[in-house]
Amino acid sequence: MSDIKKVVLAYSGGLDTSVILKWLQDTYACEIVTFTADIGQGEEVEPAREKAQRLGVREIYIDDLKEEFARDFVFPMFRANAIYEGEYLLGTSIARPLIAKRQIEIARETGADAVAHGATGKGNDQVRFELGYYALKPDIRVIAPWREWDLTSRERLIAYADRHGIPVEKKKGGGSPYSMDANLLHISYEGGILENPAAEPEESMWRWTVAPEHAPDGAEYVELRYAGGDIVAVNGTPMTPARVLAELNRLGAKHGVGRLDIVENRYVGMKSRGCYETPGGTIMLKAHRAIESLTLDREVAHLKDELMARYASLIYNGYWWSPERQMLQQMIDASQATVNGWVRLKLYKGNVSVAGRDSESDSLFDPAIATFEEDQGAYNQADAAGFIKLNALRMRIAARRQTR
Secondary structure, eight states: TTEEEEEEOOSSSSHHHHHHHHHHHHHHOOOOEEEEEEESSOOOOTHHHHHHHHOOEEEEEEEEHHHHHEEEEEEEHHHTTTTBTTTBBBBTTTHHHHHHHHHHHHHHTTOSSEEEEEOOOOHHHHHHHHHHHHHHOTTTEEGGOOOOOOOOHHHHHHHHEEEOOOOOOTTTTTOSSSEEESSSSSSEEESSGGSTSSSOGOOOGOSSOGGGGSSSSSSSSEEEEEEEEEEEEEEEOOOOHHHHHHHHHHHHHHOOEEEEEEEEEEESSSSSEEEEEOHHHHHHHHHHHHHHHHOOHHHHHHHHHHHHHHHHHHHHHTTTTTTHHHHHHHHHHHHGGGEEEEEEEEETTTTEEEEEEEEETTOOHHHHHHOOOOOOOOOTTTTHHHHHHHHHHHHHHHHHHHHH
């Protein structure tokens, strides 16, 4: 790829991408465009501009994508109640297709012929980024430095930065020993003592949530209003998707909600141990299932649950832009037309419990039928006898055969 003239680099300004920027300049002798996405990671992104300028970058993009991230990626995913391997709420996975999309847009705007990312050759992110690139611009060229260079450790990266005068944070002494990724939905932790699955995470590792045992002794209630499967108000205050997620993160973190410690199966084949904090997402999942329990037809709800595992795997493995994910999304979104109403939740010491739910216009719950009291003829209990016999017919036939 020696004929590459311009590359759009997904650039955070941290050690890895700062070294990558200089390495690209030296290795490919090309012009670099940096792109820094603000997706709610909670850190100042503007310093990335100064770092890029010091390395001679002339085209610098720093974009606030928080609303797009919540509206077009997180909320559609939660309409599906998506969780990977029964626990993971896909916080890192769902951010990658947005970053890939914006990189390709910038490549078109600037006339770049290649894109680059800082994902390693061992992880899922390389797959997620590159599947997105190719789905959105099939002829794009991709540079993945971790698959090309010999800078295979943090020490080598720091030595390279020192040799070339690259300004980076070396994190000597008080720096975090973990590899972390944060956005508006979650923060993840890998590496360090977490590489031993038998070791309990240190309490000092957690950045967002209070320990459940140190959370307030009194429960707090929160009421969420739904329209078309999405939260549109929190405690009576209308909010945009990004504001909803930020507010639920605040409430959940206060009460120790959303900590997770799992060993997951990466798409590239290995098992990996990771810890996650997803306070707002944990609340959203509980609430969405509660409002759907009132408003979805039984078979629609069960079919959604069957499809959810496949949908979650598609997102985890990087297939957000695939035709099968988009087809599933259309089915899921169609099911949400009647998902309207409110859910009241109780937050207490790491737990989220449903304290009430109602749908004024779309509830399928009929108290006249469900009651244990006199139902005024709304349901004829004698009808159940034929229903049961017909459903037992195949088993009765099989039992008779065995008796013979």
